[in-house]
Amino acid sequence: MDKVWTILDLLKWAAEDFKKRGIETARLDAEVLLAEALGLKRMDLYLRFEQSPAAEGLDRFRELVRRRRGREPVAHILGRREFHSLELCCPAGRFIPRPETEVLVDEAVARLKTLPAGRVPTVLDLCAGAGAVGLAVAKSAPTARVVLVDVDPTAGEVVDENIRRLGLADRADFRAGDLFSPVAGATFDAIVANPPYIPSAEIGGLMPEVSVHEPRLALDGGPDGLDVVRRLLGEAAQFLAPGGWLLFEVGEGQAESAAALPAPGLTHEANRADIRGCLRVVIFRRA
Numbered sequence: 001m002d003k004v005w006t007i008l009d010l011l012k013w014a015a016e017d018f019k020k021r022g023i024e025t026a027r028l029d030a031e032v033l034l035a036e037a038l039g040l041k042r043m044d045l046y047l048r049f050e051q052s053p054a055a056e057g058l059d060r061f062r063e064l065v066r067r068r069r070g071r072e073p074v075a076h077i078l079g080r081r082e083f084h085s086l087e088l089c090c091p092a093g094r095f096i097p098r099p100e101t102e103v104l105v106d107e108a109v110a111r112l113k114t115l116p117a118g119r120v121p122t123v124l125d126l127c128a129g130a131g132a133v134g135l136a137v138a139k140s141a142p143t144a145r146v147v148l149v150d151v152d153p154t155a156g157e158v159v160d161e162n163i164r165r166l167g168l169a170d171r172a173d174f175r176a177g178d179l180f181s182p183v184a185g186a187t188f189d190a191i192v193a194n195p196p197y198i199p200s201a202e203i204g205g206l207m208p209e210v211s212v213h214e215p216r217l218a219l220d221g222g223p224d225g226l227d228v229v230r231r232l233l234g235e236a237a238q239f240l241a242p243g244g245w246l247l248f249e250v251g252e253g254q255a256e257s258a259a260a261l262p263a264p265g266l267t268h269e270a271n272r273a274d275i276r277g278c279l280r281v282v283i284f285r286r287a
């Protein structure tokens, strides 16, 4: 006779299986995927450990486990990711917003709040991906107008879907193109960017969730990781209003080198740490 699987059995089985395959967040992933398959909240599983799900739920769970065994990230399997308390759509094959990027949003919003009362802040999110940074800024600075740019034209579908879900259609606008090219002639109060910054040679050594499932265009920052950062610093002043800020994310150990790069028309203001204490955001200001 076939074994009757309870929720607890399923969690133990999947967590053990993921652990054997080197997945660090094995138990958490098992819980998130089982909750998804059964249409429950994760915490509800704890109240139902002894229950046995119906066959359709089991089939859905098996399929989600199969994808996770292939080291597909949970965010891609679910098609969504939480960032700065917003639920963003994040389909397979896209860059997944990270919690360490939230400090970039907070630093930008804190500065926009110092603008004169009544002024509508203007923000440019370069390297927008799914739109995480720019849309979170728009949510936290409720009158700001945000232009989001990505060189990958297919990013537009995801950004537009996130704009729609977050009700930001009147204040946020996606444009496809290389860095500043889609905003020629415009100026902004703040430019925010989470550019690709991983040194090219390090990408192959990253965990497969990143190296296989996220786009190389979102990761590869050239030989020392700072190719796009150099371009940002070289051009940003022309696109900033007087007193405007450029805030961008860097990788671990890159903040001081990035802060020392040539930045015509800009002055270095600060480096800020992320939730893990790593210097993550570099901030420049136009005089």
Ligand SMILES: C[S@@+](CC[C@H](N)C(=O)[O-])C[C@H]1O[C@@H](n2cnc3c(N)ncnc32)[C@H](O)[C@@H]1O
Binding pocket: 095, 096, 097, 098, 101, 126, 127, 128, 129, 130, 131, 132, 133, 149, 150, 151, 152, 155, 177, 178, 179, 193, 194, 195, 196, 197, 217, 218, 219, 228
């Ligand atoms: C690290 S991801 C960041 C995505 C998003 N801002 C976030 O934090 O979740 C970098 C993004 O930069 C885009 N990108 C790479 N080179 C670019 C360029 N020259 N101009 C505009 N976007 C670029 C990639 O397509 C990718 O979406």
